[in-house]
């Protein structure tokens with residue numbers, strides 16, 4: 023029998039990079055602007071190639087990328103930004119940090135944006151920030167067309183969507199700006215880190231300056247020099263740069279991206295098929311235009327009362343599997359009612375209902391199918407124990 027894997031452990035760093043890390047330790051060249059052709063610059067060039075975009079800006083986190091994206095839009099203070107209510111607390115926080123007001127949109131029980139609520143609320147906002155939460159893509163054809171019709175910018179929070187496509191187009195390249203995370207629980211792991219991508223030279227130049235390219239350090243970036251000169255000294259410097267150490271770690275993992283995407287999808291679909299054999303579990307299907315790159319699985323518990331849901335969490339945890347039920351874990355950062363820092367509150371019954379029964383298990387690409395089977399066995403066995411009344 024296979025042991026339950028530690029799903030919280032991150033993706034390992036390829037060992038070939040050790041000599042480069044030791045070089046960095048020896049020469050201390052951790053600051054991205056210290057020398058020409060830094061690891062940070064190399065990451066930006068390679069990431070632009072991988073994503074097929076003109077410009078990339080590596081920064082300290084995805085939250086930093088989102089903040090810079092919002093700041094680059096030239097919106098007035100207190101501009102209203104529409105985002106899904108199912109996301110991580112750092113996302114509305116980036117809106118607040120940019121001096122804007124988050125407006126939360128309902129999400130469905132398949133974790134995607136409720137388009138009826140979206141079409142109503144888009145009439146009241148100045149920008150849209152789509153979090154593809156846990157890598158689930160909302161209908162980007164409708165969202166893009168609504169943004170174009172309203173003539174407002176669209177930012178994609180693709181923290182969990184590196185490698186996902188929509189109608190063959192890479193997620194993060196559909197809106198005006200895409201933002202990704204390199205925090206440890208993502209497809210590429212540098213502990214902390216993020217990246218901002220765009221084809222828009224104006225937005226890019228502003229983001230580069232604000233990220234902390236002081237004086238003429240913008241020379242060490244991709245981009246249009248005239249645009250950098252235009253914004254030089256006109257914008258605040260928020261110093262959200264990435265360090266060369268984080269960049270070296272990501273550069274070493276980029277060649278593994280395609281195989282991680284394939285394995286992540288394989289692990290997810292295999293586990294989903296097993297879980298869907300239970301009448302008490304619902305793993306939502308992907309949308310037809312979507313090709314996913316999951317690093318975790320989400321599923322809803324069907325017809326379990328609150329005591330049974332609590333028992334489910336307890337039994338799986340006793341079996342060594344960490345299952346997070348978003349709405350039931352105390353102070354969960356993905357439950358919108360815990361975001362007491364928001365200036366406005368929202369009644370979102372659909373999202374609330376989904377969060378009360380939606381479960382989350384990490385499935386890093388490094389897991390084997392036997393390990394995925396062990397995970398699904400723990401979940402299925404916990405449900406049958408509860409439903410057969412043995413655990414009551």
Ligand SMILES: Cc1ncc(COP(=O)(O)O)c(C=O)c1O
Pocket residue numbers: 083084085086109110112113153154155156179181182202203204205215216
């Ligand atoms: C959907 C989503 N967006 C943004 C972030 C923020 O990423 P970072 O930790 O790199 O700031 C996270 C973090 O997990 C996230 O889940």
